Amino acid sequence: MISMVRAIRFEEVDAAGIVFFGRFLSYAHEAMESFFDGVEGKYAGLIMERRIGLPAVNVETRYLAPLRYGESIRIETSTARLGNRSATLRYRLFRTHDEVLSAEILHTVVLSDLTQMKSCPMPDDVRRVFETHLETSPKTPEESHAAHS
Amino acid sequence: MISMVRAIRFEEVDAAGIVFFGRFLSYAHEAMESFFDGVEGKYAGLIMERRIGLPAVNVETRYLAPLRYGESIRIETSTARLGNRSATLRYRLFRTHDEVLSAEILHTVVLSDLTQMKSCPMPDDVRRVFETHLETSPKTPEESHAAHS
Amino acid sequence: MISMVRAIRFEEVDAAGIVFFGRFLSYAHEAMESFFDGVEGKYAGLIMERRIGLPAVNVETRYLAPLRYGESIRIETSTARLGNRSATLRYRLFRTHDEVLSAEILHTVVLSDLTQMKSCPMPDDVRRVFETHLETSPKTPEESHAAHS
Amino acid sequence: MISMVRAIRFEEVDAAGIVFFGRFLSYAHEAMESFFDGVEGKYAGLIMERRIGLPAVNVETRYLAPLRYGESIRIETSTARLGNRSATLRYRLFRTHDEVLSAEILHTVVLSDLTQMKSCPMPDDVRRVFETHLETSPKTPEESHAAHS
Secondary structure, three states, rough: OOOEEEEEHHHOOOOOEEEEEOOOHHHHHHHHHHHOOOOOOOOHHHHHHEEEEEEEEEEEEEOOOOOOOOEEEEEEEEEEEEEEOEEEEEEEEOOOOOOOOEEEEEEEOEEEOOOOOOOOOOOHHHHHHHOOOEEEOOOOOOHHHHEEE | EEEEEEOOHHHEOOOOOOOOOHHHHHHHHHHHHHHHOOOOHHHHHHHHOOOOOEEEEEEEEEEOOOOOOOOEEEEEEEEEEOOHHHEEEEEEEEOOOOOOOEEEEEEEEEEEEOOOOEOOOHHHHHHHHHHHHHOOOOOHHHHHHHHOO | OOEEEEEEEEEEOOOOOEEEEOOHHHHHHHHHHHHOOOOHHHHHHHHHHHEEEEOOOEEEEOOOOOOOOOOEEEEEEEEEOOOOOOOEEEEEEEEEEOOOEEEEEEEEEEEOOOOOEEEEEOOOOHHHHHHEEOOOOOHHHHHHHHHHO | EEEEEEOOOHHEEEEOOOOOOOOOHHHHHHHHHOOOOOOOHHHHHHHHHOOOOEEEEEEEEEEEOOOOOEEEEEEEEEEEEEEOOOOEEEEEEEOOOOOEEEEEEEEEEEEEEOOEEOOOOOOHHHHHHHHOOOOOOOOOOOOOOHHHH
């Protein structure tokens, strides 16, 4: 699991006064970019030089507590599932001032050749990042309890 | 089901050259706003005058085909589920040039008092809009086939 | 001069409750895109097929009255100046509910080859659009005075 | 002058492959927020608790060199002019990899009571920040005879 902290920005709230629900995916992408900081050329190098991307095929977000301007979030990113050409990232967004879990995002990506826009084998350095942060199971106390009941 | 057509905008693509995955939720919200055009004062009136909002509690998006600048989408919006204080909207985004389904979004919202930021009863006029566009079941050919097999 | 009407969107306001000042340039770009609707393949065709763009070299915005969610704007677009490889677009954004001028934007662009990212001659069809909407002078009282001094 | 460094984000480029011209104002605002980090409660405290904002009345941007995904910028912020209820911030955005000046922005703001949305006297702590970073003139190395230094 890697962790990053980020302030909510002035323009990220909507007319209801809370962070727009689509913005949470921007936060997820930002966390994914930092997740791959260890890859040579970082995530930007993958995209711009190697022309390999990780387009989403599925995203599920549970929104648990709203975010407001002036708050900060800590995003914890881990690999929930690792496949052959695909993987599922899990992001947990915590408000730093009260440690409340604001949202949990499951983001399934497929390694893709951006020139042809079709799936491609997962490069070794990308796989290593996913493996390093692969969740062990059972992951949460709740899940662990569920397994016994 | 209501339907709206919208062009992809210049700034909605990302460094991979396709529409950013978070933008799909902006499209969904835009479709939801037009979904409520029949309510007095429209969606904006709900938010700004009545201070009632529909914050998301869950969103699931399947991304099936990328979108690029210069293309247009048709968004078909329906009510997949209608509860007491909550509802699930279904958005299907079709590329207009080839009728390919680009994405399907399930968006669960809870009627909320924006001043107190807690759930509230669903106003009658809001419920009527959800009811008018409630899906009959079985909904899709696949589901209909599944029922027979 | 061409004119388009557009509703302020839910997510375009900021934490101060008014449209974020940077969004006005999104509105300007949207108006520029519709300004070139008469060009074959529209603005998107210029960018995506002919690989010709109009990057900004200078933008000046006067903000005169705030915009809020629920309001609409009418954007009037004209050519304030037409040069050899460059032009200045003028956008005037009026709130439709009270006809108040919310902002005026002067946007100077240079015709550019996007592959080499350097200036290029202005295609005839692009020039024709600028010419069709070229302001007659003197346009403003100030300019008219300047012409006499 | 204060300085901050920021990476260009994946979703900040447009269909021409460079950072969208409106995004530069997001960068400016981000720099302004950090400019006021020394004020109690920071910029967010001004907006959310004291309900004092700094809406723009005028912004002029010169775009000198494009920005791409994978690059970073250093934003240098100073006070170009300090008035009674208004001030002009100057942002200079440098690409960190080649020290090229990408853009210069002059951003004139008016201290405003966000509840009434009208100008108000400048609080002392806000004025102190502007004063601390007020440019002496002549301002730039060029102006101050680079040949002598």
